[in-house]
Amino acid sequence: MGRWEPNARGRLEQAALDLYVERGFEQTTTAEIARRAGLTERTFFRHFADKREVLFGGHSALREFIVSAVASSPDSATPIDSVIGALETVGALFLVRREYSRQRQAVIDANDELRERELIKLASLASTIADVLRGRGVGDLPASLAAEAGIAVFKVAFERWISDAGDADLSRLIRESFEELKAVTAGG
Amino acid sequence: MGRWEPNARGRLEQAALDLYVERGFEQTTTAEIARRAGLTERTFFRHFADKREVLFGGHSALREFIVSAVASSPDSATPIDSVIGALETVGALFLVRREYSRQRQAVIDANDELRERELIKLASLASTIADVLRGRGVGDLPASLAAEAGIAVFKVAFERWISDAGDADLSRLIRESFEELKAVTAGG
Known part of the structure; x- marks a missing residue:
């Protein structure tokens, strides 16, 4: 065991993102990330399986939060109320991380493998949410649709949030996108 | 140029799928696919870039059809009407291909790389549909949401279709899933 390093995980995340932005994801090694963070490569591997997981490490905390x-x-609460309410609360957690989220998304969008990874995490999140709804007695079809619709709203709101020049609030954008989805589906 | 082979593309697709089901995707080579189809490997590569594309070759025709x-x-037509209507028409094209679609999906679900590939094709289809709607004068946010909601409806309906034991009709399942989405969002 190495010695304890204050906020090693956060420092590694920031160092990795800085390097991915500067040099590109492909060109960055775990040794360079550790060096930039002032830590050893061994410490890197205590926190992350590989350089890709630095970008997706937050997903499991997010998933647990949304599920609970x-x-x-x-x-x-109706099924869609539960889902949108959970996503709005999650949206508030992102408040201070907009610049980080924006840079992270730019790195992901520039690399097919990372985009695919992101999509599979979201698809698996939708399927977990549907399972939780079924566990609450929601029927199979409405559970799947409430979960898929919630993730669709989140994706659209998230894109607006990181591309917004002003001081947008992700929770508010999630609520607005949901209201728009209601208007859009009611029109069909 | 080799000699013309009747329905070479269809024969290669079926041979590939049979081998993926029998041996697994990873274990199958393009040479084996060509041999099983009674064709040369050279003919294989006139039709497909690699063994993965055999599974996704239909996507571009599907995309063109939906876009038009x-x-x-x-x-x-409201934006969501246009999208759901297009997907219902596409659903009718799948009529005779349920067994093929079911086997194809089993191969994809068994392999992370293929699942990621499928998800990125669907995400890119949603973004193309949103662009087409914008070109028709639909606002940015409703265009994105109508497209994402349409793809969510399609995914849920498609899963029901291939797991249904009876003689379900994909177009009808798309319509039913959309009605359920309306009910689900109206309840929020």
């Missing part, structure tokens, strides 16, 4: 928010929403 | 159906829907 959906599972603990009031019995009176 | 959305683009040519009546001016009075």
Whole structure:
């Protein structure tokens, strides 16, 4: 075991992202990330399986958070209310991370393998949310559709959020996109 | 140029799928696919870039079809009507291919790389549909949401279709899933 390093994980994430932006994802090695963060490569591998996981390490915390928010929403909430409510709460967690999120997305968008990885994480999140809804007694079809619709709203809101020049609030954009989805589907 | 082979493309697709089901995607080579189809490897490469593209070659025809159906829907159609209408028409094209679609999906679901590939094709289809809607004068946000909602409906309906034991009709499942999406979003 190495000695304890204060916020090693956060430092590695930031160093990795800086290098991916400067040189590109392909051209960066884990040794360089560790060096930039002032840590050893061994410390890197205590926190992340590889250089790709630095970008996706936050997904499992996000998933746990969303699952517990959906599972603990009031019995009176409709399925889509549970899902959108959970995503809005998650949106608030992103508040201070817009610049980080923006850079991270630019790195992902520039690389097919990373884009595919991101999409599979979102698809698997939708399927987990649908399972949680089924566990709450929601039927198979409405559970799948509420989950897929929620993820669609999140994707659209997230894109607006990182491309917005002003001081947009992700939670508010999620709510607005959901209202727009209601208007769009009601029109069909 | 080799001699003309009747329906070489279809024979290669079926041979590839049979081998992927029997031996697994990883274990199959392009030489084996060509041999099983009674064709040369050279003919294989006239039709497909690699063994993965045999599974995804249909996507570009599907995309063109959907784009032209959305683009040519009546001016009075709402954005979601255009999208769902296009997908229903596409659903009818799948009628005779359920067994093929089911086997293809089993091969894809068994392999992370193929699943990621499938997801990126669907994400890119959603973004193309949104562009077509924007070209028809639909606003940025409703265009994105109508496209994402349409793809979500298609995914859910497609899963039901291939897992259905009876004689379900994909177009009808698309319509039903869309009605369910309307009910689900209206409830939020």
